[in-house]
Amino acid sequence: MTSLQFDIAHLLAGGMLVLSLLLLYQDRILATLNVFALQAIVLSLAVAWQAYVQGAMHLMVTAVIALVVKGFVIPGALNRIVYRLGIHREIEQVIGAGPTMLTGLGLIALSILLVMPVKVGVTALAREDLAFALAVILLGLLMMITRRNAVTQIVGFMSLENGLILAATGAKGMPLVVEISVAFSILIAFSVFGIFVFRIRERFDTVDLGALDRFRRERSTLQ
Amino acid sequence: MMSPVLFLLLIPVAATLLLGFIAHYRIGALLNVLASGATLATAIALLFTERVRTDVFIIDDFNIYLVILTAFVGFTTSIFSATYIGHELEVGKLTPVFLRFYHALYQAMMAAMNLALVSNNVGLLWVGVEVATLSTVMMVGVYRTPEAIEAAWKYFILGSVGIALAFFGTILIYLVAQPVIGEGLPAMAWDMLLRNGARFDAKLLSLAFVFLLVGYGTKIGLAPFHAWLPDAHAEGPTPISAVLSGLLLNVALYALLRFKMVLATHPDTLNVGMIMISLGLISLVFSGFMLYRRRDIKRLFAYSSIEHMGIMTFAFGMGGPLANFAGLLHMTMHSLVKPAIFFAVGHIAQVKGTQRISQIRGLSVTHPVLAVGLALGVIAIAGLPPFGMFLSEFMLVSSSFARQPLLALILVAGLLIAFGALMLRMQDVLFGEPSGPAGGVKASYIPLFVHLTLALMAGLWLPEPMVRWFRAVAAQLG
Amino acid sequence: MPIRVGLACVAAYLVAAVLAAAVGGRRVAPVLIYGAMTAVSAVGLGSALFALVTGDLKTQLALPLGLPLSGGSVRIDALSAFFLLVVNLGGVAASVYGLGYGRHERSPLRVLPYIPAYLAGMNLVLMADDAFTFLVAWEFMSLASWALVLADHRREENARAAYIYIVMASAGTLCLLLTFGLLAGPDGGYAFAAMRETVEPPLIAGLVFLLALAGAGSKAGLAPLHIWLPLAHPAAPSHVSALMSGVMTKVAIYGFIRIVFDLVNAPASWMSLIVVALGGITAVLGVLYALLQQDIKRLLAYSTVENVGIVFVGLGLALAFRAHDMSVPAALALTAALLHVLNHSFFKSLLFFGAGAVVHASGERDMERLGGLIHRMPHTAVVFLIGCAAISALPPLNGFVSEWMTFQAILVGPQLPHWGLKLIVPAVGALLALATAFAAACFVKLFGMIFLGRARTPAARTAHDADGFSLAAMYGLAALCFLSGIVPGILIDVLAPVAQTLVGARVPEQSGVAWLSVVPIAASRSSYNGLVIFSFLICSGVLTAMVIHRYATRATRRSAFWDCGYPDPSLATQYSGSSFVMPIRRVFGTALFDIRETVDMPPPGARRPARFSLKIFDPAWRFAYGPATRAVWTIAGKLNRLQFLTIRRYLTLVFAALIVLLIVVAAWR
């Protein structure tokens, strides 16, 4: 492929990585949602670009799904949940923003360290994408565990999954990518649904008396 | 081509769709049993048809007996579930509405597991495992108690993360295979991977395995990825606990082993064995200790499942003909014995109206048959002769002590710790002054004792074909 | 031929077990099952004797069952034939006893099915010729006996005993499993024949030895692994206690001999040193503890520990001599040990039967609440007295013969060219002498408290003698005690092939010796003739009595006892068991156990009686087992916190593990 195509793909992937760092940095839920929507849009662009480059038009489906579902529908839904459940807007982070960012950088370094030595046969594009995707995945996971709030955790999970889609589309001619991306969207829909129906916050951590008694009774009944 | 393999998938799928519309409990249960029986029949038919190998499906020594095992346990569990769920309906813990889901999901799960087992494609395998997981998530939450929902949610979140990581591993596998094999399905086919494994990029292969290990390890329930397992077992309906322990964990382990085979073909990949050994030992010792403070009887046996998964992982990590043989045998025995225990426990919980161990005493006085069933089950699961697990643990411990004395000592310590806990709880439940209601049991003991008989038989005499399969697979596992 | 019969016996036992499970509830069940068991074990006994006498041995047989790769096999050689003799003899006795005793079993379904299974397991252990068969049978034996210990499961301490028993048993089994793992090597030569072929390097051999000692020793009750034994043995019904104490410990000893003498090819001095020392310590500790017991059956169980110690002393000496190529003394020591195995199975079964009769007749296991039963249960008293005398190693009974031979071996000990053994062996000899004296004291106490003096409780006053079957079993064993004490030469000759196969030598032919006396090494060195001693004793005693009655007077008058002028008819003035052992307890006990004696004396003028309380703790519990259990529980408690983490924390665990693994991959080149 030409270097231009390569550079654009590289740019988009890098953009996603930057955006997940930004996600990690956010301390307000709504902003988090917006950044996530942005990341989803960049993802759809990246996928579309891959579809164009690889001439695999079926990947467009994935791109569209990413755009519609994760770019607009889910952030909207989450917005409503935030209002409905009256989750306070500030995110309690487990560890401060600074350490989180440092850890994030460390993870990026680790992922590059892991992927770079790979030589045999794998195209440079795939390798770059892979490094970024791995970084995005790890950052998403990091976000899941540094946030105390179910909504933000779901956001983390979704950005993780963005990384997956990125990697999958980066893999040239991989079968079933579309189907799997669809499956993932359904999965996420489930999770959002779950939060919504079961009113799930992080049970044991929220300072909420009802939750506390529940917690005690759980100890007695479960254990 | 209308090979039995297709039926393995079609029958449960059809049953799923059909059961989705049947609200009546008896018909639903009957249909469930029939469908499972038919699946079992097809699975057995596999033995007599020639081995299939396409880009999508494959039948070889490894999965053929797992398919049969899965179908068999699925069948017996469906019988058990018929009586069990009947009782739950009478008590009112379940409503027919949810029951419709229950049966449909049961078949869906069977279909997914069969898919995972017979697929020749790492992607399909992944899909199968995930669908099975999701369907069990729904079933775990079926009681709608806060604890159940809690458990289901925990299971769901951890499971999804596992899904994601496993998927990334799968992508990596494709990436590593694609340059060598070429694009498309073949690059994801087991046999192709096995054949060309030696030419893959070792680094990327190892990276892939790490993600697959974490991803599928979550499904296997290895510590520290085990968190969902005890809750899911304890809060879900007992048939599901049985199937989870007996089958789903196996399927996940099966997937992991397939990938280990691929790695085994490459000389200078990461030392996977050591990682698996350490994970196995951690799970074994950890769950061994966790067994002591258990107050809920189903949770107790959930932890014992973690323990046994740890033993198997240790065995496969140890490698070598004997240890691998032991691991495979242990796998089989565990999915025979653990469901049997859950059958017994389910009935016990129903007759005593509680799962609290402290409220169940002197069972051998009030319900002798159940007591004998539970006793035999625990004796078998604790690795005492003449049951099959003794055979596998015998081979595992003795062979690994000659090779890795220290690791074997840790293994033995773990086994002993777990044994102590299991025996303690079993004596509490079975003996002493009886407590709780002494009412009769409305249950079919057939599944329970069929399982136990098979485990007993395996302990004394393994049929020739099984030995052949095991040895072949053991050789492949390296 | 014997091997087929043996397998048939095992099968028959198993069938009997299933049958018992089926018909256990009926009234005929005990008679049926025990009758069948009697027949089967009689057949087994016969075939074992036949094998041992005619030397129709080394008959191996491959089994269709067992290990999938190599398959199982069974075999009878001199050693296993001898132990089969012991086991089935105990089986016959216990079955005959059970014919009477088993009738008043409260819940037969908890006993009947397991005894045949138990015997089957023990028989199979002795015939096994590969590691897998051996361990299966071994653990099966443990399981069956565990079920029997739980026969009276409503008593809390029984459940505790059973739990400790099963855990220790499987710990021992794991030790043996490791042993066989080492012997078999990485590619699994599990057949004993293959193990005999391979010569282990000294390090491996040492490890094997230690593991075997731990595995078999824990089953045999070797200190400090004995703690389960005095809890479990008494908990079972008495004839089962007899089997456990008189027979199962012997099966454990068989396991030890089989591994250390037969399968391991490099005996070293330090091994024998350990065994001899442990044996001596076990003997003294066991009997001293027995001396302090109040519970009849527990006392007997502890005395089993003592006798196991004596046997192990013999075995250790045999090892030592074998290690230094002194094959004749080795044969002597081994023969002494095996003879003691046989003798102990005689009188320990007898004593447990007697204890069972007493407990059944009076409902009391506490000897402080019995007394005077010699009048109520004359027959039981006679046989029990014989048992007590035999186990106290008094000539002309059998216990003395085997201990005498052990002492002879000890006297040869100083000739060993190893200074450690030179010093240890005399010390152990002194320990054995001490143990013998303690045993005498212990059984004087036991018999005195139960049968002599005046009945201390109404229960003891209304006791009745045992039924015909029980008495038949007991008289039979008593007769055996006499015979093997008076003409031990025959048994020693029967044992010759065993020694021949294991240490390559035998004690001199005894059947040729004049007057049927026993000559372990050479007539000039030492000899003993039970027959002459016995006849002299009888003649002189009876003669004197007759002379006095004939020529002096035979007049007798009954009156109240004199008691040095302070006759006090109240029962409380009798000497109690604890007061009987008080001097020994004060002199020896306080050093070995921590014994707390507390007297609370009422203040002057108070009406209440003074109270004396006595607490005895086993150091093994305080220093080894207690801490271990506590450690497990604390760790379990700490780990248990992981039960209650939040989902986020669990995810953190997963994440951490993932990162670690990734770093491993990154670091790995």
Added chain:
Amino acid sequence: MAIIYELAAQGMQMILVLAVAPFILGVTRRFKARLLRRIGPPLLQPYRDIWKLMHKEAVMAHGASWLYRSTPYLLFASTWVAAALIPTYSTGLLFSWSADLIAIVALLATGRFALALAGMDVGTAFGGIGSSREMLIASLAEPAMLLVVLTVSLVAGTTQLSAIAEHMIHGSVGLRVSLGLVLFAFVFVAIAENARIPIDNPATHLELTMVHEAMVLEYSGRHLAMIEAAAALKLTLYFSLLVCLFFPFGIATGDKSIVAFAIGLGFYLSKITLLAVLLPIGETAVAKMRVFRYPIFLGGAFATAALAVFLLFVSQGF
């Protein structure tokens, strides 16, 4: 013919010990009295006592069982047999090989066992005390005794008394330190076993000091006679054992002629009479011990014997 001669010799020895035992007892009593400035009983008094007791009617407590009646005879028989198997005037008698040193000690243990049981039969406090203390003493004495046996057998290479005696005469034993120590230990053990001062006082019936006497407190008449005779026999037994082990000179070893027997007999009688004289001297020199000082006394014996064994190793080289 020869066999009859041998039988006669053996029987002669049985008669001898039985006949001489009360006399030895008489000698000790007499000398003790003299040492205490008393006239003391005539030397033959023990014979008269036993004779008298044998003709009295036996008074038995109501609760007494058959064990109680038969014990005296068993005790007497076992002691007698044991005593008769120790070479007195000649070695290698017909039945001398039917019991070695260990067996003889064990025979005495049999008698003790029976007597201890008999002491508990009636169910009195004193009987219990006696049996319990007797057992304590035995358990203290036996290890020391075994070490004595061990040392002697190490020196002589056998536990057959005849063989030991012959070896001590012919064999190049010489004077050994270990033998001296062993003699010391043996004397201690003998004192304890025979219930002499300082362990026990056969002449007292003071409640708390009795051991042996407490056990036989209830006995009377012919039974008591048997017990007294057995006690006398036991004393003689230990004397002749000491003689046989340590000072066997003069005993008939090789030829079994009447003359040799006569010489041996003369030596034997003079030696044990000498011992019977020496014993009271020792006894009057010391005082009776408290029960809980026995361990020190017999522990001393044990330590000495152990030292003897050790020295023997040193002299023989490891």
